[in-house]
Amino acid sequence: MNFDLSEEQQMLQDSVRRYVDKSYTFEARARLVADAGGFSRETWSTFAEMGWLMAPIPEAYGGLGFGEVETALIAEGLGxxxxLEPYTFCTVFPAAILRGCAGxxxxxxxxSALGGGETLVAVAHSEPEARGCVAHVSASATRRSDGAYLLNGRKSLVVAAPMADRIIVVARSAGAVRDEAGISLFVLxxxxxxVRLEPYRLLDGTPAADIVLEDAVVPATALLGEEGKAFAxxxxxxxxxxxxxxxxxxxxMEDVIALCAEYLKTRQQFGVPIGSFQALQHRMADMAIELMQARATLHRGLAALADPGLGDTSAVISGCKAQITKSAKFVSAQGIQLHGGYGITEEYRVGHHYRRLVLADAWFGNLDYHLARYAARIQAEGRTMAFA
Known part of the structure; x- marks a missing residue:
């Protein structure tokens, strides 16, 4: 995969950065958390007008048909x-599921409705005991004699559920918990x-909810694709x-380093900027190295998505999440330390990056889960080579 940006990709990256710098300031973000519940429909409509919601949608369905790199450029700029608006959870995630499962x-x-911004779609896939395992689905879907389905169970950490127009629910129509077969999808x-929502705010102000299904009846038309074959x-x-x-x-991570570089130039001690102290320069160098490693790891994840022939795609991506999470923990923690500990307060942007990282670690399985999963892949490859 070629990671030199084309002219079109560079323009896309620049458009996201310009929007964030001019229209999504830290002060505006604070007002959004305080006054609008952490989500703005107006901002979401702007994303649609800019074409960002169309990025992961094929041209045949009204989208731009962009690939993994373009989607990552948008996500990186928003990060x-x-x-706060959940681009990953309400655009990338549902679009991928619909492409792979829906008729x-x-x-x-x-x-079309998702890409145009008219319909906000959330995905209820996680459960309290799943801990990152995609096949762990205990919420049940029972087909009735009239063809409708009866849904029961609890789904957790459903980002943007309180304001979603539709929710894609992952439920089990056959098999035992953690069986890959028997998993179905329903539009709810x-x-x-x-259907009962238990809404709350996450650590960074992102709105989310647990969803409790108690004999929720959905018609047969709510089933996405084939029954029991949604795992892949x-x-x-x-x-x-x-x-x-x-x-x-x-x-x-990139923003944390930029914030620290600016702070070290302006904060003075003993009559000189603290950025002149060699020990702090070394810390900044270490942070830059971690950023470079994280970016290279991101490229590996993008390559794995684009070319399944590279091996077990999911296991490779587990390794990427583990490494990037590890690097980001170091960079964000150092960023707070370089701000003298004040970085953790509400007034300092760097502490909000740390909060976001805590959530990113928990979503889709934490560092320990993905590290163990990737290690198992490496061990399996080692055994294969040993007996080859």
């Missing part, structure tokens, strides 16, 4: 600006009977969402 009529209806009205599509959606989230994290 750099600490944008043609469903794609035409939902992908969040305000329908039998959901796994692909999770993989794309993880890489997008990693791109957001890399953008956040």
């Amino acid at each position: 750099r600006g600490l944008v 043609e009529a469903q794609k035409e209806a939902l992908l 009205d969040p305000h329908g009977p039998g 599509g959901v796994q692909r959606g999770v993989d794309e969402a993880i890489v997008s989230l990693c791109a957001e994290t890399v953008g956040g």
Whole structure:
């Protein structure tokens, strides 16, 4: 994969950066958290007008048909600006699932509305006991004699659920918990009977909710694709969402380093800027090295998405998430230390990057889960080579 940006890709990257710098200032973000619940429909419509919501949608369904790199460029720019509107969770994630699982009529209806910003789609895939395992689905879907489905169970950490127009629910129609077979997808009205939302704010102000399904009835037309065969599509959606989230994290790391560089130039001690102290220069160099490593790792994740022939795509992406999370923890923690500890306060932008990282680590499985998963892949490859 060629990671030298084309002219079109450079223009896309520049457009996101200009928007974040001019229209999504830190002060505007604080007002959004305080006054608008951490989400603005107006801002989301702006994303649609800029074409960003169309990026992961094929041209056949009204999208731009961009690839993984363009989507990552958008996510990275939004991560750099600490944008609260959930681009990864309500654009990249549902678009990937719909592309992989939905029928043609469903794609035409939902992908077009998603890309145009008319319909906000959240995905309810996680459960309290799943801990990152995509196949762990205990929420049940029982087919009735009239063809409708009865949904029961609890889904957790559903980002943007309180304001979503539709929710894609992952439920089990057959098999045991953690079986890959028997997983189905349903498009749910969040305000329908039998559906209860328990809303809350996450650490960075992002709105989310747990969804409790108590004999929620959905028609047969709510089923996405074939019954019991959604695992591969959901796994692909999770993989794309993880890489997008990693791109957001890399953008956040870049902003932390820029904030620290500016602070070290202006903060004075003993009559000189503290940036002149060699020990602090060494810290900045270490942070820059971690950023470079994280960006190279992001490139590996993008290559894995683009070329499944490189091996177990999901395991490779697990390794990417583990490394980028590790690098980001170092960079954000150093950023707070370089601000003298004040960086953790509400007034300092660098502390908000750390909060975002804590959430990014928890979403789709934490560092320990992905590190163990990637280590298992390396061990399996070692055994294969040993007996070759």
